[in-house]
Amino acid sequence: MSKKIFIVEDEADIVEFYIEVLEMYGFDVVGSARNGAQAVVKFAAMSEHPDIIIMDHRMPIMTGIEATTKILEIDPDVKIIFASADDSIEKQARQLGVVSFEKKPFDLDRLIAAVREISFPDN
Amino acid sequence: MSGSFDYCFPEGSIIAGYALYFRIITFQYMFIECCPVKSRSFSYPAKVLIMTGDNSGNIDQKMRISYLESMFEKMELLLNSTDVLIAFLDSEGHIIFANKSMAESLGADIHNCEDTVIWDFMDAETGNRRKKYFRECLEKNKLVNFEDERNGRYFINSFAPVSNNNAIVMVRNITPRRRAEIALRESEEKYRSLVENANDGICIFTEEAVLYANRRFSDLVGFQADGIIGTSLSLYIAPSERDCFIRNIASLAHGEKTQFVFDSMINHRDGIRINIEFNISVITYNGHRAYLAFMRDITNRVNSAAELRRHRDHLGELVYERTLELTLTNKELRHEIAERKLAQESLQSAKSEAEFYIDLMSHDLTNFNHALLGNIDLLDHAINGDDKVRRLLNSCRRQIARSKLLIHKVRTFSKIKDIAAADLMEIDLNVCITDSINLMKKMYPGNDVQFVFEPEGKKNILGADILSAAVNIVLENAVAHAGAQIVNVEISVMENNVDGLDVWTLCVADNGPGFSDEQKKNAFTTDGNTLRGLGLPLANEIMKTLGGRIKIEDRTPGVPQHGALVTLSIPKAR
Numbered sequence: 001m002s003k004k005i006f007i008v009e010d011e012a013d014i015v016e017f018y019i020e021v022l023e024m025y026g027f028d029v030v031g032s033a034r035n036g037a038q039a040v041v042k043f044a045a046m047s048e049h050p051d052i053i054i055m056d057h058r059m060p061i062m063t064g065i066e067a068t069t070k071i072l073e074i075d076p077d078v079k080i081i082f083a084s085a086d087d088s089i090e091k092q093a094r095q096l097g098v099v100s101f102e103k104k105p106f107d108l109d110r111l112i113a114a115v116r117e118i119s120f121p122d123n
Numbered sequence: 124m125s126g127s128f129d130y131c132f133p134e135g136s137i138i139a140g141y142a143l144y145f146r147i148i149t150f151q152y153m154f155i156e157c158c159p160v161k162s163r164s165f166s167y168p169a170k171v172l173i174m175t176g177d178n179s180g181n182i183d184q185k186m187r188i189s190y191l192e193s194m195f196e197k198m199e200l201l202l203n204s205t206d207v208l209i210a211f212l213d214s215e216g217h218i219i220f221a222n223k224s225m226a227e228s229l230g231a232d233i234h235n236c237e238d239t240v241i242w243d244f245m246d247a248e249t250g251n252r253r254k255k256y257f258r259e260c261l262e263k264n265k266l267v268n269f270e271d272e273r274n275g276r277y278f279i280n281s282f283a284p285v286s287n288n289n290a291i292v293m294v295r296n297i298t299p300r301r302r303a304e305i306a307l308r309e310s311e312e313k314y315r316s317l318v319e320n321a322n323d324g325i326c327i328f329t330e331e332a333v334l335y336a337n338r339r340f341s342d343l344v345g346f347q348a349d350g351i352i353g354t355s356l357s358l359y360i361a362p363s364e365r366d367c368f369i370r371n372i373a374s375l376a377h378g379e380k381t382q383f384v385f386d387s388m389i390n391h392r393d394g395i396r397i398n399i400e401f402n403i404s405v406i407t408y409n410g411h412r413a414y415l416a417f418m419r420d421i422t423n424r425v426n427s428a429a430e431l432r433r434h435r436d437h438l439g440e441l442v443y444e445r446t447l448e449l450t451l452t453n454k455e456l457r458h459e460i461a462e463r464k465l466a467q468e469s470l471q472s473a474k475s476e477a478e479f480y481i482d483l484m485s486h487d488l489t490n491f492n493h494a495l496l497g498n499i500d501l502l503d504h505a506i507n508g509d510d511k512v513r514r515l516l517n518s519c520r521r522q523i524a525r526s527k528l529l530i531h532k533v534r535t536f537s538k539i540k541d542i543a544a545a546d547l548m549e550i551d552l553n554v555c556i557t558d559s560i561n562l563m564k565k566m567y568p569g570n571d572v573q574f575v576f577e578p579e580g581k582k583n584i585l586g587a588d589i590l591s592a593a594v595n596i597v598l599e600n601a602v603a604h605a606g607a608q609i610v611n612v613e614i615s616v617m618e619n620n621v622d623g624l625d626v627w628t629l630c631v632a633d634n635g636p637g638f639s640d641e642q643k644k645n646a647f648t649t650d651g652n653t654l655r656g657l658g659l660p661l662a663n664e665i666m667k668t669l670g671g672r673i674k675i676e677d678r679t680p681g682v683p684q685h686g687a688l689v690t691l692s693i694p695k696a697r
């Protein structure tokens with residue numbers, strides 16, 4: 001059964017790239033949000049939560065750090081991959097409980113590797 | 124009783140051997156001198172002759188003898204009870220009788236000293252001196268008084284002639300009185316000397332006249348003491364001060380004060396005015412009220428005070444002027460500080476603004492690069508083995524990597540000044556170098572680049588993020604500016620000590636064109652010249668922040684064209 005992934009990113013091109021790559025590699029992208037606030041609302045409304053969230057940080061309305069805090073309050077088991085150009089927030093993000101921090105720009109291989117590491121930790 | 128009486132005794136009587144001689148010597152002292160006399164020294168008839176005022180001879184003999192016996196006892200008691208030394212001497216100085224005080228003074232027993240020569244009890248000098256007066260007394264048959272000193276004791280000696288060339292000697296010990304007199308005289312001399320030689324003028328005066336003036340007083344007024352005595356003290360006071368002086372003396376006279384200290388001024392005979400501090404007390408002098416004045420010349424003190432006052436006034440003026448200057452300077456300074464503060468605020472505002480735009484631009488560029496890189500990767504999958512397109516895509520990847528590096532450099536440069544040592548995280552230098560080599564390989568995949576590096580153990584330093592920027596700069600310089608067909612970069616890390624600091628020294632040697640001396644000199648400055656790039660100046664700033672240093676040398680000393688050797692010395696993490 002393929003892992004369900006939710007994308008939080010304000011850049012439409014990047015969202016499109018993520019979806020293209022992840023689906024190409026067999027992952028199920030269940031939705032996306034353009035900012036943190038939207039992500040929290042959508043996540044809370046979901047009857048079945050995704051396995052993985054790819055979370056940007058610097059977004060309008062609500063940052064990735066704030067959204068992560070709220071989402072982990074709703075479901076502490078959800079795995080969050082932080083994908084940001086701001087390496088200054090890496091420590092804070094890890095303290096909140098994100099499982100991976102990928103610094104932009106990273107390539108396709110790095111994205112797939114990160115998702116796979118979470119999806120199949122035994123491999 | 125007046126007149127002279129001779130009492131003569133028969134041999135063998137109960138008062139045998141003694142006769143009593145007494146006589147009033149002087150009325151003034153009411154002295155009655157009594158002297159028992161040995162009979163053998165006199166050839167008196169057996170019949171007692173009593174010389175009375177009328178010589179009638181009709182007195183009952185027994186009564187007379189009884190009376191005389193009673194008299195003798197009284198006289199003897201009287202003679203022995205006085206502290207006056209009394210002896211009755213014959214013409215040769217033999218002691219016929221000595222009273223108790225005389226015997227004690229001579230150091231002899233009262234009964235055994237008779238018939239001895241009195242002078243023998245004395246030293247020769249004293250004996251001869253007294254003998255001389257004794258002779259004079261006998262020869263001139265008159266009372267001789269003289270004073271002498273023996274063994275530190277003082278005596279008044281009186282030789283009085285009596286009948287038959289005999290004499291009475293009376294000696295009074297006046298040592299206590301004389302010593303008191305001497306002490307008094309010495310004391311007087313001492314005080315007189317003290318007063319006469321005092322540095323202060325001293326005088327005793329009344330409202331009418333000066334009664335005493337010492338030498339210093341004479342010096343102060345310029346007149347001899349003899350000329351001063353009897354004149355009024357106010358004559359010597361400067362006219363301008365005279366009324367005040369008289370008022371002050373009046374306040375003493377009225378009993379308002381017993382002592383008065385005040386400053387005044389006197390006139391010297393030469394017309395010079397002298398500042399004087401008077402210290403005047405009321406005293407009793409010869410039974411009358413008088414004043415004792417001590418007069419101290421305070422001219423120097425007054426002059427010094429005046430000088431001090433002048434200096435103080437001058438100082439006050441200077442302080443005022445200086446305060447005025449300081450006030451103006453302070454005002455200017457405050458104005459300058461306000462301007463500087465404004466400039467600093469403007470600068471800070473500009474810096475914040477610049478940082479904001481750099482941050483915004485970096486973030487958005489990174490996102491663009493991210494999307495671009497993702498799409499290049501997707502394209503690479505889609506082309507399915509077309510080498511030419513893949514080379515072009517690789518070229519795109521290199522540009523994105525260089526763009527990423529530039530963004531990293533600019534961001535590091537903008538924040539490098541604000542990084543504190545406490546913010547630096549620990550990192551293994553070997554990991555940093557390896558990451559940088561991998562990045563270079565991605566950035567320059569088509570180039571024939573050979574990195575020679577063999578990491579050994581852990582080499583921990585502080586400065587995780589910013590150090591990687593410096594290492595990237597040095598490695599990129601080696602690769603990008605190589606200009607050779609095959610780029611050869613040798614990397615090594617060695618333990619070192621620079622200026623007493625333990626460091627890891629990273630050496631990066633390349634086979635590129637090297638640095639000329641001019642280039643070495645200016646490599647670390649931007650001087651606003653963007654052509655030079657940010658790389659080495661940023662690496663230099665990073666090394667400064669880490670407390671290390673960067674150095675550029677020739678790979679082969681003196682031959683720049685053989686390539687460059689860049690060393691980064693980074694303090695070890697403790």
